Amino acid sequence: MTATRAKVPAKRADAQRSIEAILDAAIRSLSRNPEASVSEIAKTAGVGRVTVYGHFPNRADLVEAAMTRAIADGHAGLEAVDLSGDPREALARLIDSSWQLVSQSRSLLTAAQDVLSPGRIRELHAGPVERVEGLVERGRAEGVFRTDLPTTWLVGVLHSIMHSAADEINAGRLTPDVAADYIAATALSAFTPPSLAG
Amino acid sequence: MTATRAKVPAKRADAQRSIEAILDAAIRSLSRNPEASVSEIAKTAGVGRVTVYGHFPNRADLVEAAMTRAIADGHAGLEAVDLSGDPREALARLIDSSWQLVSQSRSLLTAAQDVLSPGRIRELHAGPVERVEGLVERGRAEGVFRTDLPTTWLVGVLHSIMHSAADEINAGRLTPDVAADYIAATALSAFTPPSLAG
DNA sequence: CTCTTGTCGAACACTGGTGTACGAGTTACG
């Protein structure tokens, strides 16, 4: 439903470029440091601090916009992953493409958590999460994933294993190249029904 | 090696009580909110803000002291857990007693992470972690835990599953009473060798 | 009992952030 008789004169190309740059800078800055100040973000965007406030009423709104954008981008990339075939192999493929995404935006997520309500955060993640849930459900129906624990729990575990991997890398105890394999191996184990051979 | 010719006159009973109260209040306050201010902690302790600075040079030192104490307390409780017998059952027992500890001090950990170096945090956790590592090593030696992934990775995964459980509880998707069971079920699966029946 | 140690509140300087206001200059759009 596009607004009839739009009173908004539509942003100038100039402004759109700024907004783009700011959003981009916000994602990069917040991914480095979740407490990045508005000044910092503005500087990264090559823009004055005031300009930022011209487009976003306050820091919280900016963070939310950045988060929304980052998730949309990531989600789009993930949709390309083929989830058909053996759920276990599909899961491995999904992990392969999503884990780096997760690890990169960890700090951004922290920033969002500092400023947004837990409910809002969950809303923003709804899209990506649904896809994983769908896959897990199918695996359960086909008997290759366990059914003695709730689907949401399993999805949560997968998520947390990825975060764990990011921690291990930060601590220098794990190298990025093997991370995806470790995650997949661990998750597959964790998802396997208790009474089924691997 | 106690200092010969102690120049320090030893704290007064008065002061010791204060320190105790402050540490206690710090643990409680920071467990509620990782960004609790010194004023807040002082108030909780029933003590003036200045008094806090009388005993701890700055907020960071206070947080570190609180963290150290909380870990020491928790560690002491954990040492009581019997780790003999089947490693799988021992692991379940250990999870049972440690998981609530972890979930309670999550926020305190966050506070510490804001202020202390990652290395320092790891040092503080060394004690408790060693115990888990020992158990996992034994399980590997006995063939009931997988050896295709490093011990440190497995321990990290266990840790992160606990955090995941805490998240789920916060989100209202999990009730505290079943949490320990979920964690144990998941971790045991994750630790099982890929080619072994559950 | 006395003297040292500790406590308290109020006040202060300082820091680092947020959000607003202004005015001059620039840039796109029609």
Add this chain to the structure above:
DNA sequence: CGTAACTCGTACACCAGTGTTCGACAAGAG
């Protein structure tokens, strides 16, 4: 080309926290 939209820097008010200092006052130790 003219005007409205946008940008920029500087400056400001404001807030919340940290860490320090002061002087008066309690309380424990010897």
